Amino acid sequence: MIKIIVDAMGGDNAPYATVAGAVQALEKDKELYLVLTGRQNEILNELGKYKYDKSRLEIVDCPDVIGMNDSPTEALRRKQSSMMAAYWMLKNNDDICAFVTAGSTGAAIAGGQLILGRIRGVKRPALCPAIPNSRGGVTLLLDCGANAECKPVMFCQFAILGTAYAKAGLNMSNPTVGLLNNGTEDHKGDNLHQKVYKYLSEMENINFIGNVEGRDIMIGNVDIVVADGFSGNIALKSIEGCGKLFLGVMKKEFSANLKSKIGYLFLRKAIKNMRAQLDFDKFGGALLLGLKKPVVKTHGSSKPVTIANSIANAASIYRGNLVPKVQELLSVTDLEAIAGECDD
Amino acid sequence: MIKIIVDAMGGDNAPYATVAGAVQALEKDKELYLVLTGRQNEILNELGKYKYDKSRLEIVDCPDVIGMNDSPTEALRRKQSSMMAAYWMLKNNDDICAFVTAGSTGAAIAGGQLILGRIRGVKRPALCPAIPNSRGGVTLLLDCGANAECKPVMFCQFAILGTAYAKAGLNMSNPTVGLLNNGTEDHKGDNLHQKVYKYLSEMENINFIGNVEGRDIMIGNVDIVVADGFSGNIALKSIEGCGKLFLGVMKKEFSANLKSKIGYLFLRKAIKNMRAQLDFDKFGGALLLGLKKPVVKTHGSSKPVTIANSIANAASIYRGNLVPKVQELLSVTDLEAIAGECDD
Numbered sequence: 244m245i246k247i248i249v250d251a252m253g254g255d256n257a258p259y260a261t262v263a264g265a266v267q268a269l270e271k272d273k274e275l276y277l278v279l280t281g282r283q284n285e286i287l288n289e290l291g292k293y294k295y296d297k298s299r300l301e302i303v304d305c306p307d308v309i310g311m312n313d314s315p316t317e318a319l320r321r322k323q324s325s326m327m328a329a330y331w332m333l334k335n336n337d338d339i340c341a342f343v344t345a346g347s348t349g350a351a352i353a354g355g356q357l358i359l360g361r362i363r364g365v366k367r368p369a370l371c372p373a374i375p376n377s378r379g380g381v382t383l384l385l386d387c388g389a390n391a392e393c394k395p396v397m398f399c400q401f402a403i404l405g406t407a408y409a410k411a412g413l414n415m416s417n418p419t420v421g422l423l424n425n426g427t428e429d430h431k432g433d434n435l436h437q438k439v440y441k442y443l444s445e446m447e448n449i450n451f452i453g454n455v456e457g458r459d460i461m462i463g464n465v466d467i468v469v470a471d472g473f474s475g476n477i478a479l480k481s482i483e484g485c486g487k488l489f490l491g492v493m494k495k496e497f498s499a500n501l502k503s504k505i506g507y508l509f510l511r512k513a514i515k516n517m518r519a520q521l522d523f524d525k526f527g528g529a530l531l532l533g534l535k536k537p538v539v540k541t542h543g544s545s546k547p548v549t550i551a552n553s554i555a556n557a558a559s560i561y562r563g564n565l566v567p568k569v570q571e572l573l574s575v576t577d578l579e580a581i582a583g584e585c586d587d
Numbered sequence: 588m589i590k591i592i593v594d595a596m597g598g599d600n601a602p603y604a605t606v607a608g609a610v611q612a613l614e615k616d617k618e619l620y621l622v623l624t625g626r627q628n629e630i631l632n633e634l635g636k637y638k639y640d641k642s643r644l645e646i647v648d649c650p651d652v653i654g655m656n657d658s659p660t661e662a663l664r665r666k667q668s669s670m671m672a673a674y675w676m677l678k679n680n681d682d683i684c685a686f687v688t689a690g691s692t693g694a695a696i697a698g699g700q701l702i703l704g705r706i707r708g709v710k711r712p713a714l715c716p717a718i719p720n721s722r723g724g725v726t727l728l729l730d731c732g733a734n735a736e737c738k739p740v741m742f743c744q745f746a747i748l749g750t751a752y753a754k755a756g757l758n759m760s761n762p763t764v765g766l767l768n769n770g771t772e773d774h775k776g777d778n779l780h781q782k783v784y785k786y787l788s789e790m791e792n793i794n795f796i797g798n799v800e801g802r803d804i805m806i807g808n809v810d811i812v813v814a815d816g817f818s819g820n821i822a823l824k825s826i827e828g829c830g831k832l833f834l835g836v837m838k839k840e841f842s843a844n845l846k847s848k849i850g851y852l853f854l855r856k857a858i859k860n861m862r863a864q865l866d867f868d869k870f871g872g873a874l875l876l877g878l879k880k881p882v883v884k885t886h887g888s889s890k891p892v893t894i895a896n897s898i899a900n901a902a903s904i905y906r907g908n909l910v911p912k913v914q915e916l917l918s919v920t921d922l923e924a925i926a927g928e929c930d931d
Contacts (some may be wrong), residue, residue: 248646282712392777392778400878423821425732425820434736455825456822456824457822457825457828457916458824458825458827459828460828461828461829471917473769473777473780476769477767477800477818477821477825478800478825479770481804481805481821481826482826482828483802484801484802484804484806485825485830486833487805488719488720488721488806489833492721496861497862502853503857505727505853507854510840512844512846513843517837517840520836
């Protein structure tokens with residue numbers, strides 16, 4: 244049995260999307276047991292719409308909900324909230340394996356660091372989405388916003404965290420790592436990125452292939468893209484904006500007149516395939532890497548399928564032994580020797 | 588008459604694309620007079636394929652070509668090259684209004700700064716592409732890579748340069764300016780971006796609307812996005828990668844089987860419209876802003892239509908009085924007072 248806790252009140256469509264997603268996840272994976280935190284009445288109300296295996300779901304009543312605009316400090320104080328209650332249970336119960344939330348990113352990071360805690364030796368957790376690429380797979384991008392300012396040693400750790408995720412969650416045996424930079428040449432970037440390039444080159448337990456550019460993320464020339472949280476966030480959101488524009492233009496053009504509507508009928512399946520390949524929701528949220536247990540943060544606008552996929556993602560990462568893999572990679576990498584002087 | 592000089596040997600498809608583009612541009616704009624620099628024989632060979640007004644085109648024979656991998660320092664030394672010869676003529680001839688090149692970006696920036704020279708008061712030139720947005724217009728993004736490390740005062744100048752471009756080249760009367768950051772809240776970003784936010788807020792001659800995110804570039808919630816060259820480059824290339832993936836998936840899916848091929852026939856016009864709206868080539872390259880005359884750098888892979896549009900873009904910016912507009916905005920903005928202390 245894999246017991247996962249789900250913040251049933253997190254996100255714009257909660258508890259409808261979270262409850263529906265939880266039911267879908269239970270249906271797909273018979274080993275799952277879910278704990279939903281949130282307002283019991285509202286959750287029961289949603290659950291009433293579905294058939295599900297009641298022996299594999301429980302509710303923990305939490306009267307409070309953290310808003311998307313609450314500051315992380317404020318959020319941490321609210322122990323009765325669906326998110327922070329979940330973090331406390333995750334911390335205090337050995338049998339709870341992982342946590343899924345569509346709530347505020349800032350609060351999720353704060354709770355992860357200050358309630359659940361980091362894996363021993365990890366300096367800062369990183370937010371790591373899996374982004375669809377043109378090889379039909381995904382590219383991991385971390386950090387994407389947990390840390391606006393990064394020291395060199397943090398990049399080295401992101402490389403370790405990403406490698407562990409790719410091995411544990413995505414069955415990659417020797418995933419490649421690239422450094423997000425403003426060009427592929429060795430000397431590119433500011434002082435910080437030049438330093439990081441050198442340190443990553445010296446690491447033995449990752450498969451570093453050098454600098455990569457923004458375009459390599461979706462082209463998929465690399466498995467793991469390591470970035471400072473500022474640049475990673477800008478890359479991720481630039482991609483989101485581009486995808487949104489593309490789908491918007493497609494929708495407009497394909498319903499412009501009778502001829503295009505007829506064409507659409509013929510292409511419906513192709514367009515569905517296309518959307519599926521480009522659909523971030525399919526990949527089940529961003530992992531908050533470096534914490535003592537897997538935490539998956541999905542988009543605030545998550546639909547039921549996104550929640551279900553995020554739960555499946557959390558289960559798969561747990562099954563793949565993410566945390567032990569991170570520990571193993573950390574233990575065999577002497578970061579002090581490589582980047583020790585940069586930790587000031 | 589508007590005399591524009593064109594680097595006929597720049598880019599992967601030169602001189603075929605540059606010559607064909609020049610001929611197209613001459614045909615469209617009867618006021619244009621073009622000077623092509625490059626290997627005379629090769630240019631004449633290409634010109635032989637077309638009918639064009641010979642009284643409005645001349646060739647300056649340059650035996651040398653700068654490669655995409657030559658260092659900027661190396662490139663500057665090669666005065667006989669099509670790019671550097673063009674820069675020297677641009678500098679020394681008052682009647683030459685602007686310059687268009689598809690050659691190496693690094694060389695174009697170096698030549699612009701060190702041969703042509705900056706507008707008095709401009710600290711660093713910025714690379715500024717116009718990116719299609721969902722409003723059907725374009726968003727300017729600068730800097731996109733001319734300066735990997737930026738001081739606060741440079742961001743303030745980018746805001747001025749972008750505003751002048753939007754007014755001179757795009758007929759915007761009061762273009763909005765946003766700061767590329769990892770969130771829209773006032774306090775977002777690292778120290779540098781927090782400082783820049785404050786300075787931009789205090790500038791009176793730009794229409795600053797606050798922080799913007801990567802997604803706002805293509806959604807088009809803002810006219811001008813100001814960024815350090817590192818982040819701007821990552822945003823631009825992330826968008827490029829996403830667009831490439833999208834078009835690739837579309838091509839694959841729409842030719843997957845007979846049904847989708849039939850659908851494609853009905854949707855051909857819609858898809859053409861779609862490509863046109865998302866086609867960077869249409870917008871005629873990136874402006875190298877802050878120099879004494881307009882310089883347009885187009886993609887190395889430019890096709891004839893891209894070159895033609897870049898020439899038209901250069902002409903339109905010249906007609907719109909870009910350089911005087913930059914000078915005017917610089918003269919009424921007391922950057923010393925706003926960001927004086929940051930110039931260290």
